Amino acid sequence: MQVSIETTSGLERRLTVGVPADRVDSEVNNRLQKAAKDVRLPGFRPGKVPMKVMQQRFGAGVRQEVLGEVMSQSFQEAVVQENLRPAGQPSIEPRNLEAGKDLEYVATFEVFPDVDVQDMAGFDVERPKAEVTEADVDNIIEVFRKQQGNWGTVERAAQDGDKVNIDYAGTRDGEAFDGGTAEGSDLELGSGRMIPGFEDGIVGMSAGEEKTLSLSFPEDYHAEELKGAAVEFKVTLNSVEEMKLAELDEALFESYGVTEGGEEQFRKEVSENMGRELRNAVESRVKQQVMDAVVDAHEGVDIPQALIAQEVDAMRSQMFQQFGGAGAQDMDLKSLLPDEMFAENAERRVKLGLVLSEMIGKFDLKADADKVRETIEELASTYEQPEEVVNWYYSNQEQLSSVESKVLEDSVVEKLLEGANITDKECSYQDALAQAQAGAQN
Template sequence: MQVSVETTQGLERRVTISIDAAQIEQQIEQALSQESRRARIDGFRPGKVPVSVIKKRYGAAIRHDVTGQAMQRSFYEAIIQEKLNPAGAPALQPGDTKDGEFSFSATFEIFPEVEVSGLDAIAVEKQVATVNEKDVDAMIDTLRKQQATWKETKGMIKNEFRVNLDFLGKIDGEEFEGGKAEGFDLAMGAGRMIPGFEDGIMGKKTGEEFTIEVNFPEDYHAENLKGKAATFDIKLNKVEKPELAEVNEEFVKLFGIESGELDALKAEIRKNMERELEQTLKAGVKEQVLAGLIEQNEIDVPAALVSQEIEQLRKQAMQRFGENAQNAPELPDELFTEQAQRRVRTGLLLGELIKVNELKADDEKVKQHIASFASAYEDPTEVLEHYAKNEELMNNVRNVVLEEQAIEFVLDKAKVTEKEVAFDEIMNKQGAN
């Protein structure tokens, strides 16, 4: 077998392989003979179909299959011989048979050579925060709002009130599509409407009719409305204000605290908030570490791996449509390309970091990770047993822990500063993202 390797562009390689044509012909004859013993053709006894008949009927297909298998085998022998590491399936192109040699080419991408460096140049700001009593009280207020009842009021509209209204939008005195509604419920402060709409309603009362002037944002989704000045004729049908749920035994039991004790609810809330805070802080550090790795280590990424990652991201996005996924529009590659490239880069860099430094998932950290995850469930023991019996789930956890250990490895060498931040500042920032 003769092999030549050519760099076509970037990570793409074209391997030209020549193999003994007589070997392929011999394999084709063997395949024809085997098929003659298996074939069932009218007019011939089972196992007695002449090879000439098989060749006439199935010869082209058998030649195609045998040649394809020979190319696949020879390709894998060639990449081992040449020490090439393909990043995706090859495109095989049959060539000619000349001087007893059958030649073909295989075009594919290889994994880039990765060398991770510059860890000491990565700057990470590690935010430090705690959950205090004020944060817990604020969460209880949020729960009270979620359980609020609505009471009609004749007073002026304020933030967090609920308004039922009719409106009619116009641009240059003409109505426009989507600019009219009757009996529309609007939660004040939710930010559902364009800027200026809620401001124009604030302070008004039930029964009032008036006109407001607003401007559609320049980045508004409807092309014909971008940046346009508009008026809205508004009639307020009903105004309701929230009456927060009273914090009592009944309220506490709504959240699974059978004792009905407020202190028990606060303890549960604090535990959940601390777990969420820890996850958010770790995610922020991880994001900075990965960004630093990419900045310090420029590498080419195989298009084949990026395409695979785009497909994964597209599937995840389609799942969010739920039952409406079948009717959802086809999501173009461009929506995911940048994120996919980033994922592939970070995967290659972390993989090399783990390999070179011989990092292994710490068994104790694996147990802690599962225990932390299980604690969010009603029966943590059942979750722990489920994981213990499922090797695939255990491997997933090991991979997560190994990635966390790689992040810690980088942090030990990076320039890390700490900054104290309030709990609500961190969580509000996460919500905005």
């Protein structure tokens, strides 16, 4: 097999591969001879079809099949021979496919870059320092009580937190505008669902009352024609409901998985879950900062466009599924969710993956079995039957590999933190969670 290699630009390589004709022709003949034993054609006994006839009837199709397989196999052999690491699938351009002559084709593809791991000692990390207070537990329990509570009609003026039923009609310069009118619409006051001033204007109104609100749409409103527009809403309040919180009783406790121990045990488990959530949030925030530092320290890394394209496709599919995507076969997802939406984050993810992979090798890190087990048990602890969840992870190779990858990433983070400047910053439980969430969205 003849192989020549050319660097076209950056990470792109072009391989010209020549494969001896005999490798293709002999495989075609072998397959035709094997098929002749079973093929049935009019005028010939089973197993007695002449090779000339087999060539005429099936030769072209079999050859096409063999050519595809030989090009795929020989490409793999060529990249091994030339010590190349392809990133993504190659583009194959046949040069000569003629029977009896050497097969020749050109494969164009990108290779993985050589990543020079930078010394990152001295980078800064701000670590949230918080604790779960009794007040935090009270707040979460009130959320639970609200989730299990019921709305009930009240005969009083509307207050923040109430649910109101309203009719409204919006006008701009005396003319109605699209989306500005509704009847019998439920609205929770304080939810921030409507434009600024709308919900505040309803506070203090009573059932049957009408009111005109003079407001302005935000300058960053999604509808271009309404950005910053001055409008009026005529609002009629039909009814007011307040939330009746669920009682702190056995029914509430059982709905959250606590069947014994009453309120004391319920509070204990809520506090433990919040503590676990806080630890995860702090670890996540610290990890986010380490990953940002890794990306910043390796700005010059070349990134294969093929890997970015793959990551964009994966992110697009993930977003589509998150929004309950159905009937994808009938949609042009690239038009609905264009590449530009994901390109920046995709490039960051790919770069991060390349650098972390190189760091794992440089630091000679392995996915410690005890840490993998500990991580799985932590994930399983929130389920009613944790042992079943643990067994599921260990019986599902894909899920187990995902946990192992996380453990390896965490090992890289621990290694890099050894040389970091870490500053603890006091904050509340809610602030710690908010910081982690904000970092995850960036």
